[in-house]
Amino acid sequence: MSPRMSAGERREMAIEAAVAAFARGGYEGTSTGVIAERIGVSQPYMFRLFPSKRALFLAAVDRCFDEVGAAMREGAGGLYGPAAIEAMAAAYRRLLGERPEFLQLQLTIYATAIADEELRAIGHERWRQLWRLVAELSGASPAEVLRFISVGMFVNVLTAFDIPYTPGTDKLAPSVHEWAMRGGEPGSP
Known part of the structure; x- marks a missing residue:
């Protein structure tokens, strides 16, 4: 017989399950019953862990932003300047490769925020924190932080559409250009 889990452990499991469920089904298309079953x-016990579906969704949103921030910190790992930027970009790509549900959830968050004032406010604060984190870890100028985050959003699109690209400051644009000019099929190099 396995040992009983604490409410904290169940809560943690619920957040992880919510990340995956909301990533796939969106906010409206996901039921707490599915997450509870998972x-x-x-x-009813799920509602003891989280008072509402919304509270569970917001916990999943926080987890998504927390994981992106953790990837940036881990990637930078004491590096500074352009080396930190490249390392953070590589860490983010690894995160998307290992946990594709985080990209799916990001896209769900952005779509949901269009009609959700509270989620937009959370997004404002979490993006502010992400901007500051990248700037502090790398020492990059505002223009360099903007480029880093813009390229990251572009990588989200490339990843979502399975468009092949070669990562790196000097390789991304030529690789995507080559793909676009060839008229490549999804996922083809």
Whole structure:
């Protein structure tokens, strides 16, 4: 018999399950019952862990932003300047490769925020924190931080559409240009 889990452990499992569920189904298309079933609890117990579906969704949103920030910190790992920027970009690409649900959830967050004032406010603060984190870790100028974040958003699009690209400051644009000029199929180099 396995040991009983604490409410904190179940809460953690619920957030992880919510990330995956909301990433796939969006906010409106995901039920707390599906998430509860995934972690092996009843729906009433789920509501003891999180008072509402919205609270669970916002916990998943926080987890997504937290994981992106953690990837940036880990990537920079004491580097500074352009080396930190390249390392953070590589760490972000790894995150998307290892946990594609984080990209799916980001896209869900952006789409949901269009009609959700509270989520937009959360997004304002979390993007402010991300901007500051990149600037502090790298020492990059505002223009360099903008480029880094813009390229990251572009990588989100490339990843979502399975467009092949070669990462790196001097390789990304030529690789995407080559793909676009060839009229490549999804996922083809």
